[in-house]
Amino acid sequence: MSANGTITQALREAAAQMLSDKKVGVVIGYGRDEGQEFSTPVFLRKAEEVERLVFDDLCFGNLAVYLSRPAIRKMGKTGIVVKGCDLRAVNVLLRENVIKREDVLLIGVHCGGLGEPRLPKCLVCEVHSPTGCDVVVGEAIEQPEVKAEQRYTKADEIEAKPVEQRWEFWQKQLSKCIRCYACRQVCPLCYCKRCIIEKNTPQWVETSPHVRGNLAWHVARALHLTGRCVGCGECERVCPMDIPLGAINQKMAKVVDERFGFRSGFSAEDEAPFTTFSTEDSEEGIL
Amino acid sequence: MGEQKLYQASANWLKSAVDALCAAGVEVLAPTQTDSGKVDLARVTSSEQVIGSYANTAFPLKRLFLPMSEVLLKYEKGENGDVDLEPESAEAKELVILGCRPCDVAALGMLDKVFQWDYSDVAYQQKRDRTTVVSLACTEPSPECFCTSVGGSPQGSEQSDVLVFGNADNTALMQVNTAKGEKFIERLADAVTPAPEGTKLPEPAELERKFNPQKVKGWLDDNFESDFWVENSLGCLGCGTCSYLCPTCHCFDIVDEASWNRGQRRRNWDCCSFSQFTLHASGHNPRPNQAARYRQRLMHKFKYFPERFGLLACVGCGRCLKNCAVGQNLIADLADIESR
């Protein structure tokens, strides 16, 4: 049996066990829908349904997005299949009191990377093996060293352009945005009951999908995710207009990494960079 | 097809069309390759830019008539306190769309119903009036396509001024449906000749029917309250991708964007999947959860719209299932409904 096949089997067993033991009200995992280019989320309520569960090379999604969804929370304790990268999002949710640890049952999967060719995020993944899960399935995977300069290559690439070209680039990219908000909806950390975009007294961000409004929206999104974004790349994957949103988030991740030595989601106990400060922070550029 | 006329076009018809139209100062939109590798309608000035083989464009035609964001009027408060109102004047320039697909064109019929129902929407109608739609019959439907399930056809000519049946050797058979279509043919000049009497249209591409909308509606009529809505919407994230890429979805929001003394009123797309779409000022939300919003979307397309206008609000283009972030599958959902 392939590695993924073994994981699938183990996941089904674990899910069946916890569902029949009534330890959880629902297990969120991946399922296969032929005709889809990725494995889609499935929500299992009964042990008999576990055959729907799979783990394969196409489990791109970050299921942690569902942890804050009221419809899911109503079902009781949630079992959720998490890759190492997804776990980083869970850590942020824990840190921000969105979920309580006792309300989730984490089913960790050792994951060496997804997609063919591998997704860019998988190439620099530093959490092949999830830690702190309740159940872990699969064989532990050797964690290759990731150098600091590998982490933000996408942002680096854009940064290398002169400022005028960056403006042109983003003007072109952001003019495509149709404000479907898929980037927001798929983000596990965009859990606000009321998004800033929906605050209209006053209107923080223009809702019209013109460049000015789009720029404001993506700036707001980037700022709200600064020091929080775990780089799962879902926003970019789901963007129907193929805007390289991940690069913006990556830029901000780079900023907090370089300025404050902070990387999000590696622990639920971290202090987020924008909720704390150091008197030693850089003063450069202040008049 | 009584009034329809058939023409034969030579292999260089596309080049002639683009050249002739551009020379006449007509704006031409045709499928082109986007920088991210997709195919989408864009302004062209040369037939070189036009992409030949594609299942469908990334975006439906809708945004040409109901733009994502459209200025309806502008206003400015003068020194003396008077307010100057200036309705936005629509582009009157003639526009020809070359090579859109029959499903997207058919959707215009639904939009027409909405925007000309009790009041003729000027902004919409002006755009409709200036546009000639030259559609291209489908020969290779994509796996997501299901126009036949909703009463369409890979070579449906509904709302299309000219329907083109392309051949492998780039020659084409053109079916002209309207006066605007006639004008287009005239512009092609030598590149077209009337088809010989008795020329037959090619057989439409085969596309399996995946559900029966009548049966679906039957179930919808009786099952406003059903676990189906909750169970099938668990994965839905509530984004607007399906609606915004849908050729028939037409909900909009009107906003004023004003600074100190001047501003503009805009019509922007909106979407019933958004949690705030029906949020009342009181704080009450009649569609309080994603299940209710998902139900609304299906009900609107397959029950309410047909009840009001006698048309399904779905043309089977398959964009919603192709682009859904979580793989929500409308065909599967409707097939499920039918099986209930």
Place this chain on the structure above:
Amino acid sequence: MSKEQQNKSEKSQWQPRIVAFLCNWCSYAGADLAGMSRRGYPAAIKVIRVPCSGKVDPMFVLKSFERGADMVLVSGCHPGDCHYASGNYHARRKLLAFRELLDFLGIDQRRFKISWVSAAEGAKWSSLVKEITAEAQALGPFETFATMLQGEPS
């Protein structure tokens, strides 16, 4: 008059619009002191008082650009002197990161200034405003933002 000269004179006619968010306790008081000390500074600056530089949301800055500001300044107490103990430290983190974001998106960083001006620094305020006004004048209108709507899709 040559075209160049004309442009030049038009440019010197043109007054930049600089939005300044000043914390109530230091920079606003510093600007006040400049006035009381009869130290002049260019009227191009439009002051918006905030309780603390830590109250300046980066979106305020962006909004100012949207509304036609050619330059935005956020000014607070010197580090360690915040009336609210740490507001300026928070501001420093957020605003400098925000400035990097603007730069990344292709927006000229020179359009967004951050400064520390204490309540005793009327002279610094006056010279700072003169300096940045001259810079804004040299940079010219912030057309990047002013013309952004032209790229609107149809």
Place this chain on the structure above:
Amino acid sequence: MTEKTIKLTIDNQEVQTEAGQTILDVAKSLSIEIPTLCYHPAVPSAGACRICVVEITAGARGGLVPACSYPAQDGLEIQTDSERVRQSRKMTLQLLLARSPGAKIIREMAEQYGCEELPLERKDDDCIMCGLCVRVCQQIIGTAAVCFAGRGPDREVSTPYKLLSDVCIGCGACAFVCPTGAIDPAEFCSNPLEKIANEFNCGIDNRTPVHIPFPQAVPNKPVLDRDNCIHFRTGGCGVCKETCPAGAIDYEMEDQVVEEDVGAIIVATGYKLFDTKVFEEYGYGKYPDVVSSLEFERMVSASGPTDGQLYRPSDGKEPKTIVFLQCIGSRREKGGVPYCSKICCMYTAKHTILYKHKVHDGQAFVFYMDIRSAGKNYEEFVRRVLTEKMATYLRGRVSKVFPRNGKLVVRGADTLSGGQVEISADMVVLAPAMQPSPGVQELAQKLRVGYDQHGFLLEAHPKLRPVETNTAGIFLAGACHSPQDIPDCVAQASAAASKALGLVSHKQLTREPTIGVVNELSCNGCFECENVCAYKAIEHKELRDRAGNLTAILAHINEGLCQGCGACAVTCRSKSIEVQGYRDDQMFAEINAIGR
């Protein structure tokens, strides 16, 4: 009448007293003076020196007895100054004089009793072998570091084997009690105490570890300097406690951090003087006769270290020529401070008068920039100094002070005559700039009040709120705010006190309503606001449904604690916190007005 009451007669005065007292004690109570050397009230008497002898004429076996140790008895008749007594004392003193001719007290006593020098071998040893030091060390301190050693002519007070003592705790009690000043623990102690400079007198003299900090101290009571007190350093000594008649010394008392809830704070941290050492050309710290104005002030003070005698620190001679230099650091952008220290002109004028008062034939010079004498009667005061020629005022700066032939040469410019002047002076007095006390910035940061680049605290408004700060309830008085003289300080202190009373005399406190408010409809309960709140004003509010089940925990802002800084509002991503008065719609309205 109890048995213990006894009656005796001293110098024909009848006296009733209790048993257990010595003749010396009784005589003291009658204010009859009996000279002593080896006696110290804190140390048990030994009758060693025989200076205190008195004559018993009746009531016991007659004869000479030492008053310090002979018990008072019923019926005694005593003469303290009879011929016999005087003869005895004279003889004793003649012998002591031969041994210790250098001891001041012996010389004085010997003179009093008309002693001539005897043709004896002079010992030239100040120690009179009274053993008071030995007794205090053994019986009071309990250390026994020194003792008599040797026999006969070799007898002396010494440490064992005359080695440096590591037993000696360096308390100095021996030296303190020694009548002749013959003993110095520094000579035999392996760890002697350093002299403690008297801070109030600018270190001109020394003080003991127990001291009254300054003459007008409130309360005017001695304090124990723990860092220097031998008891706290070694656990020994304790003499002060033994000898304090009021029993006021308590070594167990600890410094306490006192926490008080107060309604108002008045900051009156005063000033320090500019460190004039940075101006090497004036030679302060290098030449002992260059002193600061504050040192001069102490020197000429009647209650100062020299009892008002003015003499040069270097050689103790009276300075006949003195030069005062003003604006040392003041009004000096480079190396100094740009502001005027305000008080120097006036006190320098006063110093010239004081100088003239002390040294009638002395000559004073003042180098000044301008004379700033704004204030009631101030100009008149300076005018008097000038017209009465108390000092010669020279308008100009001094470029250098350097020694020459035992004098200090002051070289400077006289800008009025346009020439260079050189004054050969005995003493130079510098008037340093006034600066805020050290640590005032840290204090200001704690109190969250502003300060300027010099460290002077900022008032809320220079004209309208001069004694208030921007932080409610904190007021300023005195030189922490700016250089001020005494009347200004008093006026400001009175104003600050009135403001503080005005604040605390109300039952309810009125405060600014500009505080944060949470919108509970959109609050996510992420509590990132809590992390940025410097005032711990964010509370956790539990929301419950009608059945009492917990439905959510949301942020709530404590109205009393919130100061309205708005850090939470910016941190809140869902924009669920707004600061009243600075609401987002208000902010945006202001921003919108730019496009006007």
